[in-house]
Amino acid sequence: MEAFTVVRGPAAPLMLPDVNTDVISPAHGGRGDLAANAFAPLRYLPDGSDNPDFVLNRTPFRGACMLLAGQNFGCGSSRETAVWSLRALGIRCVIAESFGDIFFGNCFQNGVLPVVLEHAVLARLAAEAASGAPVEVDLTTTTITPPSGGAIPFAVNATRRQQLLEGLDDLDVGIRRRGLVTAFQRSDRNRRPWVYLEGGATRRTAPDGQGRSSG
Amino acid sequence: MRGRTLVDKIWDDHVVVEVGDGLDLLHVDRHYVHDMTSPRAFTALRERGVGVLSPELTFGSPEHSVTVLPGRSEASNPMSETFVPLLRTNFEAHGLTLFDIGSPDHGIVHVIGPELGLTLPGTTVVCGDSHTCTNGGLGALGFGIGTSEMAHVLATQSLVQRRPSMMRITFTGSLARNVAPKDLILHTIARFGADAGAGQAVEFAGPLVESLTAEERMTICNLAVEIGAKIGIVAPDDVTFEYVASRRYAPTGSALDAAVEYWRTLVSDEAARFERDDVVDATTVAPQVTWGTSPAHSIPVDGTVPDPGDAPDDATRRQWAQAMDYIGVAPGQRLAGLPVEWVFIGSCTNGRLSDLRAAAEVAAGHRVAPNVRALVVPGSAAVRRAAEAEGLDRLFTGAGFEWGEAGCGLCPGLGGVHLAPGDRCVSTSNRNFMGRQGKGVRTHLAAPATAALAAVRGYIADSREGA
Numbered sequence: 001m002e003a004f005t006v007v008r009g010p011a012a013p014l015m016l017p018d019v020n021t022d023v024i025s026p027a028h029g030g031r032g033d034l035a036a037n038a039f040a041p042l043r044y045l046p047d048g049s050d051n052p053d054f055v056l057n058r059t060p061f062r063g064a065c066m067l068l069a070g071q072n073f074g075c076g077s078s079r080e081t082a083v084w085s086l087r088a089l090g091i092r093c094v095i096a097e098s099f100g101d102i103f104f105g106n107c108f109q110n111g112v113l114p115v116v117l118e119h120a121v122l123a124r125l126a127a128e129a130a131s132g133a134p135v136e137v138d139l140t141t142t143t144i145t146p147p148s149g150g151a152i153p154f155a156v157n158a159t160r161r162q163q164l165l166e167g168l169d170d171l172d173v174g175i176r177r178r179g180l181v182t183a184f185q186r187s188d189r190n191r192r193p194w195v196y197l198e199g200g201a202t203r204r205t206a207p208d209g210q211g212r213s214s215g
Numbered sequence: 216m217r218g219r220t221l222v223d224k225i226w227d228d229h230v231v232v233e234v235g236d237g238l239d240l241l242h243v244d245r246h247y248v249h250d251m252t253s254p255r256a257f258t259a260l261r262e263r264g265v266g267v268l269s270p271e272l273t274f275g276s277p278e279h280s281v282t283v284l285p286g287r288s289e290a291s292n293p294m295s296e297t298f299v300p301l302l303r304t305n306f307e308a309h310g311l312t313l314f315d316i317g318s319p320d321h322g323i324v325h326v327i328g329p330e331l332g333l334t335l336p337g338t339t340v341v342c343g344d345s346h347t348c349t350n351g352g353l354g355a356l357g358f359g360i361g362t363s364e365m366a367h368v369l370a371t372q373s374l375v376q377r378r379p380s381m382m383r384i385t386f387t388g389s390l391a392r393n394v395a396p397k398d399l400i401l402h403t404i405a406r407f408g409a410d411a412g413a414g415q416a417v418e419f420a421g422p423l424v425e426s427l428t429a430e431e432r433m434t435i436c437n438l439a440v441e442i443g444a445k446i447g448i449v450a451p452d453d454v455t456f457e458y459v460a461s462r463r464y465a466p467t468g469s470a471l472d473a474a475v476e477y478w479r480t481l482v483s484d485e486a487a488r489f490e491r492d493d494v495v496d497a498t499t500v501a502p503q504v505t506w507g508t509s510p511a512h513s514i515p516v517d518g519t520v521p522d523p524g525d526a527p528d529d530a531t532r533r534q535w536a537q538a539m540d541y542i543g544v545a546p547g548q549r550l551a552g553l554p555v556e557w558v559f560i561g562s563c564t565n566g567r568l569s570d571l572r573a574a575a576e577v578a579a580g581h582r583v584a585p586n587v588r589a590l591v592v593p594g595s596a597a598v599r600r601a602a603e604a605e606g607l608d609r610l611f612t613g614a615g616f617e618w619g620e621a622g623c624g625l626c627p628g629l630g631g632v633h634l635a636p637g638d639r640c641v642s643t644s645n646r647n648f649m650g651r652q653g654k655g656v657r658t659h660l661a662a663p664a665t666a667a668l669a670a671v672r673g674y675i676a677d678s679r680e681g682a
Contacts, residue, residue, distance in 0.1 A: 015530050016530055016533060016534050016537070017409075017410070017530050017531055017534050018409045018410065018509050018511075018534065020509075020646075020648050022646065022648040022649070022650060022651050023648060023649055023650070026650045026654075027627055027628060027629070027650075027651075028628055028650055028653050028654045029650075029654075030654065040650065040654075041541075041649035041650040041654075042649075046636065046655060070530045071410050071530075072409055072410035072413060072443060075409060075410065075443060076345065076440075076646060076648060077344075077345050077627075077646075078252065078343055078344055078345040078359035078360060078361055079251075079252060079361075080252070080255075080343075080361040080362040080363060083361075098410055098413050098414075099413070100413070100443070101379075101413065101414060101443075101444075101445040102345055102358075102359050102360065102361060102445060105360070105361060105364065106361035106362075106363065106364075109361060109363035109364065110363070157236050157237065157238065157377070158235070158236040159234060159235055159236040159238055159375075160236075160238075169363055170363065170364065170367050170374075170375050171259060171263065171363065171366050171367045171370060171371075173375075174240075174367050174370065174371045174373070174375070175263065175265060175370060175371065177231070177232070177240060177371060177373070178268055178370070178371050180231050180232050180240070181231050181240075181242065181268065181371050181372050181373045182268070184231040184232075184242055185242070185269070185372070188242065191228075192228075192337075192474075192477070193466075193470060193473075194335065194465075194466035194470050194471070194473070194474045195244045195335070195338060196271070196272075197271045197272065197464060
């Protein structure tokens with residue numbers, strides 16, 4: 001995973017609530033790759049041409065490395081293609097009022113930093129960023145520097161932060177914890193034996209699919 | 216000791232280790248895997264040279280990409296031709312249990328998991344699918360995960376998660392005749408908004424919930440994610456235990472007795488604290504239909520489309536205007552009477568036997584209107600068999616509905632059926648997002664009875680009037 005330390009550049013304001021992952025990464029974009037399909041329902045007009053009102057179609061936000069969004073960004077489907085689509089567009093950081101939970105988690109597995117800011121702070125940042133002047137997000141200091149200067153502090157879970165800084169996803173770390181899980185399962189088997197399908201699930205699937213006999 | 220919520224209790228019993236900063240490594244009891252979101256998870260395992268830690272706790276079904284029209288195979292559409300063999304290969308390579316198409320156990324994972332007794336009260340259930348919250352209807356802690364997290368679960372049978380804060384919604388009163396649990400939850404989402412449950416787990420409680428069947432509770436929990444909550448759950452009770460007992464993978468005999476004894480403890484303590492604690496009166500809830508592009512855009516079927524001028528803030532005003540433009544409705548317009556081209560009855564929301572019965576009751580003795588193509592897609596092969604055993608297939612086909620094979624079908628705009636831009640579809644599924652059912656397709660979410668009525672009338676109508 002690519003590490004995240006400091007990102008600086010135009011931050012595109014997409015200040016709509018509930019921008020869902022079906023919109024971020026449509027299953028029916030029909031344009032081949034993730035980058036071309038990203039945001040298709042908002043980005044293209046019914047005739048297939050660019051929608052001039054969509055922020056990522058406007059200079060200087062084409063190729064922006066940051067997105068500013070409203071409430072509940074990334075709600076809906078769990079599809080990680082939503083984050084992959086943002087990466088394909090070159091977006092490394094999304095700053096929003098709130099996020100869909102699954103999308104929020106997916107960001108950290110892909111070197112994308114999701115930042116939550118209060119409505120008023122975000123609104124001021126969006127107003128400043130609208131000119132296309134660069135915004136800087138520094139994960140080492142957990143601050144955002146708006147075009148006019150100053151520093152907006154932001155909160156990020158310390159473990160998540162450290163993994164992003166080091167470029168580690170959960171699996172990189174989790175593989176080392178397999179022994180802990182096996183130990184948990186050994187004691188849990190006594191507490192909750194009904195969870196563990198001993199002998200393998202396949203063997204318990206009756207060939208006629210009509211279920212096993214009781215007993 | 217401070218009171219604990221139902222979710223706290225299940226959570227505590229699954230913590231393998233605290234990894235710091237409020238994150239827990241949580242044991243996963245059941246991992247469901249489907250065709251669309253899994254390929255790159257298996258690629259990640261190959262790249263890192265790790266296997267599946269607990270293959271006996273992993274179950275799969277090709278449900279998303281498969282054609283749902285009769286006589287299908289994986290070759291019926293290009294997408295399933297790619298994704299189904301890929302799922303098979305990955306499952307064979309790791310010795311995992313697949314309920315393949317053609318198998319009597321095939322179906323939508325959130326339908327077959329409960330049906331087979333894999334989903335049990337107090338278990339953690341995850342899947343690369345946001346509607347995994349459906350499993351909360353049986354008192355399981357179910358939530359959707361991304362593909363990277365899937366790889367983590369495959370490799371370690373665990374996940375790094377932050378404990379959600381808790382929200383409780385208590386339903387009071389009772390549902391009017393011909394008003395379904397789907398209507399109640401759509402009403403609830405509209406009232407609280409699509410982000411009300413962000414970062415939270417929602418417990419649905421109260422006498423009304425207790426009076427619902429296990430299938431109805433699953434419909435309610437299915438839509439918890441549309442209120443922004445990753446988890447929806449109902450405390451398990453005798454209704455749950457009766458549903459679970461005798462299912463194939465459920466414990467039996469003394470093991471079941473011991474499990475039930477534990478499951479009875481899975482209720483929120485009196486002293487448990489909820490971040491949000493809301494009450495919804497079900498008595499006045501009417502059949503719901505969505506006018507826009509979020510499940511929160513639900514209104515009573517006899518109501519009118521709102522005016523963007525009345526939106527609570529500027530961003531919402533722009534969202535409403537955009538949604539109206541996309542769906543092709545105007546402020547003040549009534550939805551009743553709006554002609555439709557498609558009706559879809561099915562999905563993990565409303566693809567169970569009781570849903571098909573509710574639709575059949577409306578369809579009986581009528582014909583699908585000439586302007587409508589209507590599909591009934593059972594949520595699983597078992598639902599399909601049970602429906603056929605009581606003659607629902609003949610009732611539907613006799614009325615001009617198409618009787619499909621199990622799968623997600625038109626909910627994500629797949630299933631080998633293509634809707635055209637501008638087509639209007641009344642759908643019993645869970646999402647009306649822009650482009651969800653196909654580019655430019657206009658979705659109106661509704662309960663099975665409302666959908667069936669739209670099919671026979673040819674336009675959106677009030678199910679309380681009957682067909």
